Amino acid sequence: MADPILDIQNLTLRYPNAPTPAVCGVSFTLGQERLGIVGESGSGKSTVGRAIMRLLPDATMQADRMSFAGVDLLNASEKQMLKLRGARMSMILQDPKYSLNPIQRCGDQVAEAYRTHVSTTKSDAKAKAIAMLEAVQIRDPERVYDLYPHEVSGGMGQRIMIAMMLLTDPELVIADEPTSALDVTVRLQVLSILDDLVKQRGIGLIMISHDLNLVRNFCDRVLIMYAGRIVETLDAKDLDHARHPYTRGLLAAQPRIGGPRRPLPVLDRDPSWLSEATL
Amino acid sequence: MPDLIRGRIGGVAGQIGSIAVTLFGLLILTFVIGRVMPTDPVRAIVGEDATREVYETVYRQLGLDRPMWEQFFVYLKDVATLDFGTSIRTGQPVLNDILYVLPATIELATFAIIFGAGLGIPLGVMAAVHKDRWPDHLIRVFSLSGHSMPIFWTGMIALLVFYAQLGWVGGSGRMSQFYIGLVPEKTNFLLIDSVLAKEWDVFRSALNHIVLPASLLGYSSSAYITRMTRSFMLDQLGQEYVTTARVKGLSNRQTIWRHAFGNIRVQLVTIIALAYGALLEGAVLIETVFAWPGFGQYLTSNLLIGDMNAVMTCVLVVGVIFIALNILSDLLYRIFDPRTR
Numbered sequence: 001m002a003d004p005i006l007d008i009q010n011l012t013l014r015y016p017n018a019p020t021p022a023v024c025g026v027s028f029t030l031g032q033e034r035l036g037i038v039g040e041s042g043s044g045k046s047t048v049g050r051a052i053m054r055l056l057p058d059a060t061m062q063a064d065r066m067s068f069a070g071v072d073l074l075n076a077s078e079k080q081m082l083k084l085r086g087a088r089m090s091m092i093l094q095d096p097k098y099s100l101n102p103i104q105r106c107g108d109q110v111a112e113a114y115r116t117h118v119s120t121t122k123s124d125a126k127a128k129a130i131a132m133l134e135a136v137q138i139r140d141p142e143r144v145y146d147l148y149p150h151e152v153s154g155g156m157g158q159r160i161m162i163a164m165m166l167l168t169d170p171e172l173v174i175a176d177e178p179t180s181a182l183d184v185t186v187r188l189q190v191l192s193i194l195d196d197l198v199k200q201r202g203i204g205l206i207m208i209s210h211d212l213n214l215v216r217n218f219c220d221r222v223l224i225m226y227a228g229r230i231v232e233t234l235d236a237k238d239l240d241h242a243r244h245p246y247t248r249g250l251l252a253a254q255p256r257i258g259g260p261r262r263p264l265p266v267l268d269r270d271p272s273w274l275s276e277a278t279l
Numbered sequence: 280m281p282d283l284i285r286g287r288i289g290g291v292a293g294q295i296g297s298i299a300v301t302l303f304g305l306l307i308l309t310f311v312i313g314r315v316m317p318t319d320p321v322r323a324i325v326g327e328d329a330t331r332e333v334y335e336t337v338y339r340q341l342g343l344d345r346p347m348w349e350q351f352f353v354y355l356k357d358v359a360t361l362d363f364g365t366s367i368r369t370g371q372p373v374l375n376d377i378l379y380v381l382p383a384t385i386e387l388a389t390f391a392i393i394f395g396a397g398l399g400i401p402l403g404v405m406a407a408v409h410k411d412r413w414p415d416h417l418i419r420v421f422s423l424s425g426h427s428m429p430i431f432w433t434g435m436i437a438l439l440v441f442y443a444q445l446g447w448v449g450g451s452g453r454m455s456q457f458y459i460g461l462v463p464e465k466t467n468f469l470l471i472d473s474v475l476a477k478e479w480d481v482f483r484s485a486l487n488h489i490v491l492p493a494s495l496l497g498y499s500s501s502a503y504i505t506r507m508t509r510s511f512m513l514d515q516l517g518q519e520y521v522t523t524a525r526v527k528g529l530s531n532r533q534t535i536w537r538h539a540f541g542n543i544r545v546q547l548v549t550i551i552a553l554a555y556g557a558l559l560e561g562a563v564l565i566e567t568v569f570a571w572p573g574f575g576q577y578l579t580s581n582l583l584i585g586d587m588n589a590v591m592t593c594v595l596v597v598g599v600i601f602i603a604l605n606i607l608s609d610l611l612y613r614i615f616d617p618r619t620r
Binding site: 055084 | 518519520522523524525526527528529530538541542615616617618
């Protein structure tokens with residue numbers, strides 16, 4: 001990879017009054033690819049996403065390098081960040097029930113993403129938003145534009161969220177468990193819409209998830225995180241050949257459809273995982 | 280969409296029904312207050328030295344010999360015809376008294392609540408945004424002192440400083456002695472009456488007199504509004520849609536005022552309506568200090584001498600005020616929150 005979009009070396013992040021850092025010595029680079037970050041709850045995967053967007057003002061961050069398309073994210077001023085956020089990098093949040101403002105029309109919220117960064121007329125932004133709603137395969141975008149978030153389904157809400165976050169053609173999109181709040185039946189549909197758009201537009205995607213199968217199918221590369229550290233990095237197609245005992249434990253703990261039902265194996269955590277050098 | 284319209288009509292009908300029930304309950308309450316209070320309405324009229332015959336006659340005239348339910352219907356009929364009886368203390372029909380004192384209090388309370396909300400809401404938002412940092416602590420001290428200093432004391436100190444020493448504002452009463460009786464009393468809202476009569480000097484004098492008591496009352500109610508705004512706002516700032524707004528590249532200020540603030544308006548309406556109601560019924564201390572001929576004073580002095588006609592009517596008025604404020608907040612909910620439509 002000649003020119004990575006995102007280059008992070010040795011990132012450590014600590015929340016105020018926390019005994020241990022939430023993220024510890026994390027390094028990775030991202031090009032125009034789809035990178036999965038997988039780990040259990042509390043492993044720090046969401047924190048990494050929010051740290052990249054600098055959404056954690058109270059946390060202390062240290063890194064050898066943390067750059068996004070040539071911008072030093074560690075030392076960028078808030079003003080610089082406002083120009084990046086929503087324009088060149090954006091984030092799809094988990095549950096549209098909570099991530100959309102309940103008292104504003106869905107369409108206006110999408111258009112706002114555009115109007116924040118492009119000075120344009122209201123009607124032009126509305127036209128852009130409607131076109132984008134169409135791009136996420138919403139059939140009647142003019143009608144949906146005027147709906148309030150409580151009037152749309154979860155799958156529709158998440159497509160609105162995707163439209164909002166891709167409208168400005170960002171170079172990097174972080175999807176923080178984009179489908180875990182959705183019904184299984186619409187999950188695949190929403191994911192393939194996101195996947196198509198990311199491929200078409202050449203966006204670098206970070207998919208944060210705890211769903212190994214989802215990551216296997218929709219990502220090129222996978223980082224496995226445990227206790228704030230990256231314990232293993234592999235190509236998605238090699239996931240079954242993972243070497244680290246934690247990854248293997250996660251894979252073994254997946255229930256399978258069919259076959260005899262046995263109690264799922266429980267992870268056997270080894271304290272040495274924490275001291276091991278990453279990568 | 281006939282379904283939608285039917286829903287609306289049903290909603291309105293339901294609301295009217297619940298108002299009617301509340302009003303009826305209120306009337307029962309005031310009626311019972313009038314009967315169980317340990318004052319003798321007959322004695323109050325005839326005096327201590329009346330003979331037994333006189334007492335009996337008045338007793339029958341008042342209808343006290345009839346059964347309770349009949350008395351209640353008479354009371355309902357009186358209320359329906361706006362006949363609230365005569366106040367023993369002032370010798371005037373209670374209705375006239377109320378029409379004189381209530382506008383004075385409404386004027387004062389309205390200015391106070393505008394001041395209190397205008398001060399309390401921005402301070403509360405600021406405290407939430409800077410939670411646990413020095414602006415938050417400063418605002419806490421400021422609002423708690425407004426809440427905990429007795430208002431009769433701050434009232435006197437303020438009169439001493441701003442009226443007696445500095446002469447910035449008018450002293451007690453609704454206007455200067457000089458202007459009393461100059462303006463025809465049409466609405467009994469002095470500010471409105473003086474504008475109607477084009478008496479600008481009276482208007483200025485009235486404004487000068489209302490500033491001090493209204494800002495003191497407003498300051499004391501802003502304490503509550505500040506604290507509640509802070510906690511409502513903290514609640515909203517932890518919500519995911521606030522993160523969405525930040526991700527879109529909105530600044531802190533835009534996120535707060537365009538997104539989070541819109542979501543606390545419903546709660547703010549509720550507490551401001553309650554604070555306003557409290558100001559309307561009970562500004563008796565400040566009314567006393569500033570010799571403001573208002574509702575709180577009227578209610579308290581009549582209560583102390585057991586002037587039951589006046590007390591019952593005052594209770595009724597307070598109840599009606601709260602019902603009206605509830606209707607108003609319901610209407611505002613519908614405007615502010617699409618989910619309630």
